[in-house]
Amino acid sequence: MVRPPLTELDRERGHRLGAILRQARGSRSMAEVAAAAGLSAETVRKIETGRIPTPAFFTIAALAQTLGVSLDVLVEVCTPERAA
Template identity: 70%
Template structure:
């Protein structure tokens, strides 16, 4: 979430969400960790809008601890 928030910069949640084809609430939940494992295609869409390479997102995610909540989906 933090990586996406940093990449969003000064752009509003509504602006990025609209261009990625997701709801602003979904993006807000991803950024705050309330959706710990967002759908792959959601991440792809956000990475395109934010010009953020998928490998950078994957590297950041790989460094995070795996929690029971994340495993439960």
């Protein structure tokens, strides 16, 4: 399966997602959060910096649970018409 190219909207949404996750992480280390979510620190870093603008649902669900962030909040932050 070939993935379609990312749009500017996809990239913008990825940066917003990364920012809210970074903020939710607070003073906890990236490695600590990654381990608790069952992910690599590199994956968390790439999501937080927007290098993975469209992460898998289960990846985001694991991070959201670890960070205590509601998926509803993430959807709201990442929905273009609500983020403005």
